[in-house]
Amino acid sequence: MNENAQVSRITKAKRTDIRRENERVILAAAEKVFAEAGFGGATMQLIADMAGLPKANLHYYFATKEDLYRKVVHDIFEIWLRAADSFDNAPGPKEGIGAYVDAKMDISRRHPFGSKVWASEVMHGAPVIQDYLETTLREWTDGRIAAIQRWIDEGKMAPVNPRHLLYMLWATTQHYADFGHQVETLNDGRALTDRQWREAKDSVKTIILRGIGVLS
Amino acid sequence: MNENAQVSRITKAKRTDIRRENERVILAAAEKVFAEAGFGGATMQLIADMAGLPKANLHYYFATKEDLYRKVVHDIFEIWLRAADSFDNAPGPKEGIGAYVDAKMDISRRHPFGSKVWASEVMHGAPVIQDYLETTLREWTDGRIAAIQRWIDEGKMAPVNPRHLLYMLWATTQHYADFGHQVETLNDGRALTDRQWREAKDSVKTIILRGIGVLS
DNA sequence: GTCTATATTTCGATAGAC
DNA sequence: GTCTATCGAAATATAGAC
Numbered sequence: 444m445n446e447n448a449q450v451s452r453i454t455k456a457k458r459t460d461i462r463r464e465n466e467r468v469i470l471a472a473a474e475k476v477f478a479e480a481g482f483g484g485a486t487m488q489l490i491a492d493m494a495g496l497p498k499a500n501l502h503y504y505f506a507t508k509e510d511l512y513r514k515v516v517h518d519i520f521e522i523w524l525r526a527a528d529s530f531d532n533a534p535g536p537k538e539g540i541g542a543y544v545d546a547k548m549d550i551s552r553r554h555p556f557g558s559k560v561w562a563s564e565v566m567h568g569a570p571v572i573q574d575y576l577e578t579t580l581r582e583w584t585d586g587r588i589a590a591i592q593r594w595i596d597e598g599k600m601a602p603v604n605p606r607h608l609l610y611m612l613w614a615t616t617q618h619y620a621d622f623g624h625q626v627e628t629l630n631d632g633r634a635l636t637d638r639q640w641r642e643a644k645d646s647v648k649t650i651i652l653r654g655i656g657v658l659s
Numbered sequence: 660m661n662e663n664a665q666v667s668r669i670t671k672a673k674r675t676d677i678r679r680e681n682e683r684v685i686l687a688a689a690e691k692v693f694a695e696a697g698f699g700g701a702t703m704q705l706i707a708d709m710a711g712l713p714k715a716n717l718h719y720y721f722a723t724k725e726d727l728y729r730k731v732v733h734d735i736f737e738i739w740l741r742a743a744d745s746f747d748n749a750p751g752p753k754e755g756i757g758a759y760v761d762a763k764m765d766i767s768r769r770h771p772f773g774s775k776v777w778a779s780e781v782m783h784g785a786p787v788i789q790d791y792l793e794t795t796l797r798e799w800t801d802g803r804i805a806a807i808q809r810w811i812d813e814g815k816m817a818p819v820n821p822r823h824l825l826y827m828l829w830a831t832t833q834h835y836a837d838f839g840h841q842v843e844t845l846n847d848g849r850a851l852t853d854r855q856w857r858e859a860k861d862s863v864k865t866i867i868l869r870g871i872g873v874l875s
Numbered sequence: 876g877t878c879t880a881t882a883t884t885t886c887g888a889t890a891g892a893c
Numbered sequence: 894g895t896c897t898a899t900c901g902a903a904a905t906a907t908a909g910a911c
Contacts, residue, residue: 478782479783479784482700483696484783485699562782562838565838569844576841577844601869610859615826626826629800629822646820646827650824654868
């Protein structure tokens, strides 16, 4: 019983670590598989193989395939929202939008799988995260539209439609993740180098910032 | 035998029409189902139900699910290529790129399912149309990059990176199809009106044309 | 907490009567 | 050319020994 008690104590602490680590590994594998095969094309077996675990263990940590998917999409959404911070507290559109493009491009480079899972989810009608679209994203969008409109009213940038400017920022930056395979194919099948990523960033920023009248 | 011969003649003509019509119905249903569920998530049963045909009939016209999918993607690719004509024979960037944006936005509105199927295919590594990317798309892209560079050399537009300008055009215009559900959700759950589509088009054209220095 | 074996369901595809 | 019935494969999910 002493032995049991001790084993129990040790096991309890260990279990937390094991759980955390296994969940991390499973989520990383799931993100990649969901991105490459879509929700329907992904199989628990593929995810298990990539995570290096038996398929049954996935069901031990995540009851269903949909639960696992839901967690992956949720994590990506959080990253997206954090990126939005670059937009805030900027003195003007040149700094705010420039920083936002930088942040979004960095996410496209560092989290290409997550971006694809998000894109796929939205493209299929957002069956899992529709409530996020209607609440959090909606509020964030309205807030940024107001901020951009303020800049316009203060004469800090050209009078463009703030909503469509936002869509353009999203579309353009995420393109390098979601259509990364196409970009790579058109780059002789090679991934973009550091230099090419800088060139992409600069090109996007130059055209957009000049497009809203804050560059000559 | 006379009777048989006559029936045979009539049947032969009818068969062609029936085949054409059934293929049309099946392809339309498949485009929608593939767009909404992805290749993996789509089932022959769903497509058959939407087409109003027994599942076995789909296999009569298209041997496998992949054959059907391949035809859908191919048709979309053709539409994309035709849209590129707007780019050509333009006296300058203002007309050429303006017309290209118009054409691409119209496709996003009229063929949202096709655009999504294409996006999904590329996002998943283009398992079916990789050869198109490496040949036709590659050649088209190189040609347009050269055309844009010529405009730059002639001083008709600001010196931007032509390749990234193209990516921006693709990303921005296709966003209204691929992320149409998100756009709609942020539009109070309603589809864009004629007026809103015009507004979107004008916004995109204004920012990009000013961004490349052909608008004040 | 792990993992093998398996139950259950669903899907792609086909056979064969009409 | 149509359509019911069904096969065989594959996937999700679970049972139960360790």
